[in-house]
Amino acid sequence: MVKHLLKCPSCHGYTMKVQCTCGAKTESCRPPKYSPEDKLAVYRRQAKGLG
Ligand SMILES: [Zn+2]
Numbered sequence: 001m002v003k004h005l006l007k008c009p010s011c012h013g014y015t016m017k018v019q020c021t022c023g024a025k026t027e028s029c030r031p032p033k034y035s036p037e038d039k040l041a042v043y044r045r046q047a048k049g050l051g
Contacts, residue, residue, distance in 0.1 A: 004028055 005014050010024035020026050 003016055005028075006016060006018065006026035007014055007029040008020035008022060008024050008026045011020060011022045013020060013022070014029075015021070015026055018026055
């Protein structure tokens with residue numbers, strides 16, 4: 001089972017706890033490579049940049 005990493009929006013640190021050591025609530029971070037929308041955005045950006 002893969003433990004999912006949580007990211008702290010306050011200090012930008014990574015932890016597996018729901019609350020960071022700085023006291024802020026962490027949020028789940030999803031790698032952008034799993035997002036199909038992001039993939040399309042890359043193609044769109046390339047098309048735009050290359051003309
Ligand atoms: Zn923090």
